[in-house]
Amino acid sequence: MTKRAPIILHDQDTIAILPDGAQAGEDPLGIGAPLAARVPAGHKIARKGHAAGDTILKFGQIIGTASAAIAAGEHVHSHNCAFSDHGQEYRIGRDLEQAKAAIPVLAPRSFDGYRRANGQIGTRNYIALCATVNCSATVIRQAAQELSLSGALAPYENVDGVVAFTHGTGCAMNNRGVGFAMLERVLWGHATHPNVGAAIFVGLGCEVMQIAHMKQVYGAHHAERFHGLTIQETGGTRATIEAIKARVMELLPQVNAVRREPCPASALKVALQCGGSDGFSGITANPALGVASDLLVGLGGTAILGETPEIYGAEQLLLHRAVSGEVAAKLIGQIRWWEEYVAINKGSLDNNPSPGNKAGGLTTILEKSLGAVAKAGATPLTAVYDYAEEVTAPGFVHMDTPGYDPVSVTGQIAGGAQVVVFTTGRGSAFGSKPAPTIKLATNDRLYAAMPDDMDINCGDILSGGVSLADKGAEILEAILAVASGRPSKSEALGLGDNEFVPWQVGAVM
Structure with missing residues (x-):
C-alpha cells in the first residue's frame, strides 16, 4: 500500500x-x-x-x-x-463576531424523548438508587442486582432499568467545603436528571451528607420524584434491601407510564469527551465532533466541553470567543486554580498525557489540549460552569472537570447532559448511565480492532477522504438516533454501572 x-x-x-x-x-x-x-x-x-x-x-x-x-x-x-510556557496574554472576545457567524442556520429537528412533568426532556427512563454515603453502597447495589435477576422489570418496557449510583465518600468531610458542595450537586443532579423517572436516596443515617439537607436545599423543584430512607431507621442491611425493592416495585408502573414522543433537538445537552487520545484525535474525530457541536448549537441545543487540564495551553482559543468578560474571567479562574492545585500536590499539568497518549504520538499537554478543544467547534463560548453545576445556558459551554474520564463525565451528566459523545484513538471501554455514551474512533485500525465498542469510525476522514462536514453530520444523526432510544455500543455491552465517580476534593477527616 x-x-x-x-x-x-x-x-x-x-x-x-x-x-x-x-x-x-x-x-x-x-x-x-x-x-x-x-x-x-x-x-x-x-x-x-x-x-x-x-x-x-x-x-x-x-x-x-x-x-x-x-x-x-x-x-x-x-x-x-x-513542555514550555504557552503564553497567557489573553485577548478576550477577539474572535466573537467570527464565532457568531459560525452558528449554522438550520431547520428545526426533533428526537423521540421523554417529557417530564417539570419540563425536562430525557433520552432514557431509569429508576435511580443513590447512595448518600459509602456505607449504603452495598444495599443499593444488592437491591438493583436482585431486582434485575428476578425478572421483575420485564413487564415494564418503557423503563430502561434500575441503576445504583454508589461512591466512596459522603462522610468524614467538611460539610461547608468545596468537596461537599460538589458531591451534593452530583447526587442531586443524578437523582433529578432528565433521564431518571424516579429516584430513591439511601443513607446510613448518621453521615455528613444528609438526605434531609438535600431535600431542604433542592427538594421543592423535584418533590414528585424524590424518595428517601436510611439503613438505621429501616432496620439494618437486609431490611433496607427489601424496603428498596418494595419501593421500586411501587414506582415502576408510574415510571413506565411515560412514553416517547417528538421533542425538539434544542432540548439536548451533549457532553463532549475524549479519552485514550492519539496523534489522530485532533485531526479526525475531535474536529468532526466540533462540526457536530456547531450543528447542535445551530439547532438551539447545548454542547458541554469539560476536562479543564486538557484545555490547558489552548484556553486562549476559547477565550477569544467568550461572550463576555465575566464568562472569560470564570474560565481563567479555573485555569489558575488548576495551576495551583497541581503545584501544591507536587505535580505538573504536563503530567496529563498518559503513556498511551504518548505512544499514540502526543508529546505535551499543550499539544493534547490543542487537539482536544477541536471538539468545541467554532461557535461562541456562552457560559462556564463549576463541576456538576446545572447547565442552563444554550450554545457551547465549558464545565470545570478533571481530565479523568469517569470523574469528568459524572460532572457533565450531573449538570444535565442527556447524551455523551466520546472520542478515542487508543481505545476505550467507557460507558455511562443514565446518559448513554457514543464512542468515536479516530483511526481505522482502532475501529477494526474494537468493533463492539466503537459506534462511528472517523478514520475514514484520512483513509477515505470523507469531509469533516459530512462526518459531523453523521455524528449529529447518531446523537439524534441514540437520543430517540437506539442503544449505543456501550449500552449494548452493559457499561455504565461502574463509571459513576464523583470528584473528591478536600480533606478526609
Missing part, C-alpha cells in the same frame, strides 16, 4: 504528522533526510531544523520547545520536545 503524504495542519507548523508512520532509512518529506529509526503512525517529524530552545508549532500554536537540536526530517517527541 502506498503511504500517505505527511500531514501539515497549518502553514506555520514546524512539524508534520506521519499518517502511516515510516521505517528507518525512509525520507517522508523528500528532503534528503532519511530517518535514523522507525517512527510510528500519528507521530511527528520536523519540517525544519530547530536549535535547542526553539518553539515547536502544531495547529499554528506552540506545543513545546526543542530540548535539544532537532534536524529537519527528524522524529519529534518526548526525547527532544519539552
